[in-house]
Amino acid sequence: MHKKKLLDMIAKKEARKKELSEKAKTSQDVAELRSINAEMESLNGDIAELRGMADSIPEEPVPAAPPVASGDEGKRSKEVEDAEARRAGAQKLNPLAAIRIGTGTSATDPDKRGFDDVLKMATDTPEQKAEMRHALFSAPEYRSGYFKMLAGRKDFTDVEKRALTTASDSGGAAVPTTTFNMIIQRMQQTSALFGLLKPTYLPGNVVLPVANAQTAAEWTDEAPATDKDDTLTSVSLTAYALSKFAKVKGQLILMAIDALEAYIVRAIGDQLAIAVENAILNGTGTKQPTGILTGVTWTDGENSATFTDKLDYDNMVDAKKMLGLYRSNAVWVVNAAMEAAIYKIKTTVNQPLFTQNPITGLISNPLGFPLVVDYYMPDDTILLFNPDYYFMNINQNPMIEANDSAGFMTTSRVFRGTLFADAKPTLSEAFVKMTKATAGG
Template identity: 25%
Template sequence: MTERTGPTGLELKSADATGLAEAFGDFMTTFEAFKEANDEKLAEIERRLGADAVTTDKVERISKALDQQKRALDELALKRVRPPLGDAGRRAAPSEHKAAFDAYLRRGDERAMRALDLKAMSIGSGADGGYLVPDEIEAEIGKRLAQISPIRAIASVRQVSSAVLKKPFSRTGPAVGWVAEVAARPQTNSPTLEELQFPTAELYAMPAATPALLEDAVVDLDQWIAAEIETAFAEQEGTAFVNGNGTSKPKGFLDYGNVAEASWTWGNIGYVATGVAGALPASNPSDKLIDLVYALKAGYRQNANWVMNRKTQAAIRKLKDADGNYLWQPPVTPGSRAMLMGFPLVEAEDMPDAATDGTPIAFGDFARGYLVVDRTGVRVLRDPYSTKPYVLFYTTKRVGGGVQDFDAIKLLKYGTT
């Protein structure tokens, strides 16, 4: 078993050699060490109006080790759900389309795919535009993206067959009122409907393979394609779902206008200000987190998540409530999420760091608030000519996204107003 020493002096095991249960145990042990060191730091502050530099450094090192172990734990949990490599992971009776597509990937043999074109007319687009991947591969790509793209994992996902999804939305219901038994019933106002549009944009990856890899029958090309593009797609999606400007990419929820919660209007994201430029208040900082929780209506809080990046989470991890309990709690089981004040915490590295007038923390029901639009079909174009001897696989899919309910997501603004 490979071992190494972490920044705390604690012994850490390599992710590829440690079982998931053992890694989770190491993570919980480190969290207990973090709490002990942070409590010591807080006690020194109370006694001497300042923490010892050695204690402060110890807390920071343990906090960094905790982040490293959490990422290793997430990677191990992800590996458990990946399909096995080789023919053992394939279905016993692959579809006709899948078998034809496999021949196209390995040898560039288009005859079977062209035959399917003639039979189904819409199943592929020909060699010039690439062929649609079989459902088995497309489902695997979508599954992996949901596991490693944080916003996609908590948002609503809609499959569409057109370039733009147009969604009607009722801002106000029909007017109603009380009336006496025999009084006249005047006509009421009709509900107000608006149309939200979510255009899809093209996302692409171009992995390369050697002829030897393609000729190796043991290699499962389905898994290989999904593995090659999962990180590239997930990173681009994650950035766009948070900060995208809507031009040739999805529109991120932070790109919409934001206003103080007291002045909230439809089309904007409401925020709660901390009252301190670039930071939480020094006194009772958890009160601002509570204010953010209750800025969200009760119907949205039932399925709400916190969203922040690693640095912000490290700062929040040190906070306690009035009873001395830590607000941040580790995952209960391997593969589950950490909890903050009873709500799941999603780590999204594309969220901004703490800064003056920045919004590093989001809280809301993202399943109702944010919509991811996937256009049906992932296409692959085989290119054996551009970078010989490598064979390129130009893989594309169309993705869109945007806020669909502006009342379902709230932000914490590190500012005075």
């Protein structure tokens, strides 16, 4: 099969993936979403197989130009021009285009350059060096070389060797940009809470400003010299290491680069998401992020209250009242037992107050806020909070390292994925907690 035909098939399947991603954004039907997910998995497998086939086929040679007759030096053979156009088109087709975080769609990165262009970039200042490394990690030659290195393969092309050497000399190898985006997207899909956050991606330790939402602007003839009522605080975030190991059988290492990447992203990304999920709620702040339940200052009657025997409608109304101006984008977070308690709240005629959609299986938004079920929430506790006031920073691309010794007895290769991040709640008034009163309390 011709390479051009394979690339055309890949392009069509990528277009179908993009169409399904857009459809998934608006769908509220669980059955439809499951169908979309199944088709996406099938498309990913087909694309990986087709890319492996395409990679094994050399480029079509450009036909040599026929001798140019005297006086026709300025003319070129139409066959040569057509062949060069096909070659240029194949180079422009980039099925490895980066997935933009938050969109779930593929889009060509405007900063993506070929490796030769990366080498020409200036590195005189720290900013220029950082830009060069960003372009390097986005280069397809670096990505293919990186995964061959992880798989323990030796069949590097000269360009792949140079890309890996350049990365090592400029500060060390890191996960390719495409892979990083796939890990973040996988975490957003796996974690109930991570997808609600708006993490930053700033290197090193950072101090981020936090604005108080309670202060309104004033109508005035002239702008006031000072904003005496405004309060502007900050949150300091460092970097804690979160690691996950994944064992890959020897025969799987021989799979195509795209298939190996997808396997590692799925194995490592899912487990990173679970650990981050727990930390968002229960993190201690010691060698890990600070969680909401542990990090917010809870004040009875201001952002905390109790309910007696069981949660009722008035309790939920009180929680909404305490959240005040921070209720925009707010969500309820409960575990499965508290979800059941909300389902059981009845009207005066003994009918369910919050009904379940018979198609999607989702409960209607209680008091206008989405309901998120999280298994790391404790029993008899309900949270209502604005995710915009839980700050998270991922300060570098995740690291993925490989080692054969741990899997020597089983002919396996062990991969370790490490994420460096920190997170903590900021304004306590943007979080409301209700818990069941203890006996005698």
